[in-house]
Amino acid sequence: xxxxxxxxxxxxxxxxxxxxxxxxxxxxxxxxxxxxxxxxxxxxxxxxxxxxxxxxxxxxxxxxxxxxxxxxxxxxxxxxxxxxxxxxxxxxxxxxxxxxxxxxxxxxxxxxxxxxxxxxxxxxxxxxxxxxxxxxxxxxxxxxxxxxxxxxxxxxxxxxxxxxxxxxxxxxxxxxxxxxxxxxxxxxxxxxxxxxxxxxxxxxxxxxxxxxxxxxxxxxxxxxxxxxxxxxxxxxxxxxxxxxxxxxxxxxxxxxxxxxxxxxxxxxxxxxxxxxxxxxxxxxxxxxxxxxxxxxxxxxxxxxxxxxxxxxxxxxxxxxxxxxxxxxxxxxxxxxxxxxxxxxxxxxxxxxxxxxxxxxxxxxxxxxxxxxxxxxxxxxxxxxxxxxxxxxxxxxxxxxxxxxxxxxxxxxxxxxxxxxxxxxxxxxxxxxxxxxxxxxxxxxxxxxxxxxxxxxxxxxxxxxxxxxxxxxxxxxxxxxxxxxxxxxxxxxxxxxxxxxxxxxxxxxxxxxxxxxxxxxxxxxxxxxxxxxxxxxxxxxxxxxxxxxxxxxxxxxxxxxxxxxxxxxxxxxxxxxxxxxxxxxxxxxxxxxxxxxxxxxxxxx
Ligand code: ADP
Ligand code: MG
Numbered sequence: 001x002x003x004x005x006x007x008x009x010x011x012x013x014x015x016x017x018x019x020x021x022x023x024x025x026x027x028x029x030x031x032x033x034x035x036x037x038x039x040x041x042x043x044x045x046x047x048x049x050x051x052x053x054x055x056x057x058x059x060x061x062x063x064x065x066x067x068x069x070x071x072x073x074x075x076x077x078x079x080x081x082x083x084x085x086x087x088x089x090x091x092x093x094x095x096x097x098x099x100x101x102x103x104x105x106x107x108x109x110x111x112x113x114x115x116x117x118x119x120x121x122x123x124x125x126x127x128x129x130x131x132x133x134x135x136x137x138x139x140x141x142x143x144x145x146x147x148x149x150x151x152x153x154x155x156x157x158x159x160x161x162x163x164x165x166x167x168x169x170x171x172x173x174x175x176x177x178x179x180x181x182x183x184x185x186x187x188x189x190x191x192x193x194x195x196x197x198x199x200x201x202x203x204x205x206x207x208x209x210x211x212x213x214x215x216x217x218x219x220x221x222x223x224x225x226x227x228x229x230x231x232x233x234x235x236x237x238x239x240x241x242x243x244x245x246x247x248x249x250x251x252x253x254x255x256x257x258x259x260x261x262x263x264x265x266x267x268x269x270x271x272x273x274x275x276x277x278x279x280x281x282x283x284x285x286x287x288x289x290x291x292x293x294x295x296x297x298x299x300x301x302x303x304x305x306x307x308x309x310x311x312x313x314x315x316x317x318x319x320x321x322x323x324x325x326x327x328x329x330x331x332x333x334x335x336x337x338x339x340x341x342x343x344x345x346x347x348x349x350x351x352x353x354x355x356x357x358x359x360x361x362x363x364x365x366x367x368x369x370x371x372x373x374x375x376x377x378x379x380x381x382x383x384x385x386x387x388x389x390x391x392x393x394x395x396x397x398x399x400x401x402x403x404x405x406x407x408x409x410x411x412x413x414x415x416x417x418x419x420x421x422x423x424x425x426x427x428x429x430x431x432x433x434x435x436x437x438x439x440x441x442x443x444x445x446x447x448x449x450x451x452x453x454x455x456x457x458x459x460x461x462x463x464x465x466x467x468x469x470x471x472x473x474x475x476x477x478x479x480x481x482x483x484x485x486x487x488x489x490x491x492x493x494x495x496x497x498x499x500x501x502x503x504x505x506x507x508x509x510x511x512x513x514x515x516x517x518x519x520x521x522x523x524x525x526x527x528x529x530x531x532x533x534x535x536x537x538x539x540x541x542x543x544x545x546x547x548x549x550x551x552x553x554x555x556x557x558x559x560x561x562x563x564x565x566x567x568x569x570x571x572x573x574x575x576x577x578x579x580x581x582x583x584x585x586x587x588x589x590x591x592x593x594x595x596x597x598x599x600x601x602x603x604x
Pocket of ligand 1: 030034035038059061062063064068072077078079080093094095096097098099100101142143
C-alpha cells in the first residue's frame with residue numbers, strides 16, 4: 001500500500017492555522033486589523049494571562065451581517081477581495097479570509113457583532129474547530145471577538161509559548177505599533193485588569209507618539225516628511241543620543257501596515273552609524289507610502305513582511321529623508337568619500353553635539369568651592385612645552401587654539417578666543433584611524449604589516465569556526481587568518497594601524513569583539529563594524545602621556561576628518577566650554593554683575 005495520503009480537512013486547518021497563529025500576539029494583530037478594516041475608530045484590547053487565557057478585541061466598526069456570520073468562520077471566507085485583480089491593489093489589512101478560521105481551530109472563540117442596518121446582533125460560538133452555534137443577542141454597532149484557552153488542543157504548540165509576561169509584552173508591542181501608525185484611531189490595552197495603553201481617537205501624530213513612548217523620547221523626535229518619485233517617507237526619528245539597546249523601537253510601516261524589514265533597519269542604522277554608540281539603535285516610527293502596485297503584501301503568512309519591488313531605491317530615499325530632516329549638518333555623512341574639510345569656520349563646531357554633553361554651568365556653592373580645591377590641586381595639569389620657543393598655537397577647525405596641556409593622561413585642553421576646548425584623545429584618535437582605514441579600504445590600498453612570526457591563538461571550537469568562516473572579510477581589511485590545526489588559528493598579517501600595538505593579548509581582545517559582533521548584518525555593515533573595532537583597538541588609550549608634537553599631530557589629523565565631533569561609536573570627541581558660560585557661572589555676568597557695576601560707578 002502506498003504511503004502518501006491526503007490529509008483530513010481538520011488536520012489541514014490545524015497546520016495552516018499554525019502559519020497564521022504563532023502566539024497570542026498574532027491573534028491580537030489579526031483582530032485589530034479586522035477592526036481597522038471594519039472602519040472602527042476605537043479598538044479595545046483586553047488580555048489575561050499573556051493572552052493565552054483570554055484575548056478580547058472590541059470595536060465600533062461596521063459589524064458583520066447575519067448572513068455573513070454563517071460563513072465568516074470558514075477558511076478563505078472574506079468580504080475584502082473577490083477577483084484576481086483585487087490581489088494587486090490590496091487596500092485592507094486582511095484579504096485571505098484565514099484569521100477567524102485559524103483562531104477558531106486552535107481556541108475557544110466567541111463573536112458578538114451587530115451592523116447598523118440590523119436590529120439585533122449575533123452571537124457566534126465555536127470551540128476548537130467544532131461546528132459553530134449562532135444565537136441572537138443585543139449590542140451596539142460593532143464587533144467583539146473573545147478568544148480563550150489558546151492551543152489547549154495542541155499540547156506541543158502550547159508548550160512552546162513563552163511565559164505570560166513575555167507574551168503580554170509582545171501583545172503590547174503589536175498594539176503600540178498599530179497605534180503609532182494610526183493616531184486617528186483610539187486604542188486601549190488592558191492587561192490583567194490594568195490599563196497599559198490608553199490613547200484616545202483623533203490624536204495628533206505627535207501626541208500619539210508621546211502617549212505611547214513617553215515624553216522623554218517625544219522631546220527628542222524630529223519630524224520626517226520627504227517624498228521623491230511617488231515614494232513618501234513620513235513620521236519621526238529620535239535625535240541621538242536618544243536611542244535603544246535593541247531594534248524594538250524601530251517602527252516601520254508600508255502603506256500603514258506595520259512591517260519588519262532588515263534592509264530598512266540597516267538603512268536607518270547606517271545613517272546613525274557614527275553618531276550612536278556601538279550596540280545602540282535608533283528610534284523611529286516611519287511610514288513608507290508607495291504606489292500599491294509596487295508592493296506585494298501577500299508574501300508572509302502573518303503579513304509581517306511585505307515585498308517592495310524596489311526596496312533598494314526605497315532605502316536610499318529613506319536615508320535621504322532622515323538626513324534631510326536632521327538638516328544634514330547634525331548628522332555626519334556616511335563615510336564613503338572622504339575629503340578634507342579643513343578651513344571650516346569655528347562657528348561650525350556642532351553646537352548641538354557639543355551642547356548636549358556640556359555640563360550645566362550652574363554657579364558653584366561655597367561648600368562646593370571648598371570641596372573643589374583639593375581636586376584642582378590633584379589635577380595633573382602638565383605644562384607641555386619644555387622648549388620656551390616652541391609655539392603652542394595650532395591652527396585647526398578654522399581657528400587658532402593654544403595648547404594648554406593634557407590632563408589625566410586623557411584630555412587635551414585648548415584655549416581659544418571664546419573659551420576652552422577639551423578633546424578626548426582616544427575618541428579623537430579613533431575617529432582619525434577609522435576614517436583613514438575606511439579610505440584605504442575604499443581605495444583598495446590598505447596598508448598591511450607582515451608578521452615575521454605569526455600570532456597563534458587558541459580559541460574554542462565555535463569561535464575558531466566563526467573566525468575562519470569570515471576569513472575572506474577579515475582579509476579585505478588586512479588580517480590574514482588561517483587554521484593552525486585543532487582550534488588554533490594563526491594570524492600572519494595585520495592592518496598597519498593595528499600592527500603598531502599588536503600583542504597576543506590585544507589580538508585576543510580584538511577576536512573577542514569580532515565574535516561579539518556576530519554576523520547578522522549585511523557584509524558591508526559588518527565590514528564597517530570591523531573597521532570600527534580595529535580603529536578602537538589601535539587608537540591611543542586613556543592613560544597615555546602625549547607630548548606637544550603628538551598632540552599637535554593628533555589635532556591636525558582630527559581636524560581633517562569628516563566627522564570630527566564624534567568617535568566612530570558616537571561618543572563626542574570634544575567638548576566646548578564658552579568663556580561667557582564660565583563668566584556667568586562665577587557671577588561675572590548677568591543682572592547681579594550689572595547692578596554691582598552700576599553701584600560701584602554710582603549709576604542708577
Ligand atoms: P480577512 O480579514 O482576511 O477577510 P478574517 O478571517 O480575518 O479574514 O475575517 C473574515 C471576515 O469576517 C472578514 O472579511 C470580515 O468580513 C468579517 N470580520 C471579521 N472581523 C470583523 C470585525 N471586527 N468587524 C467587521 N467584520 C469583521
Ligand atoms: Mg482579517
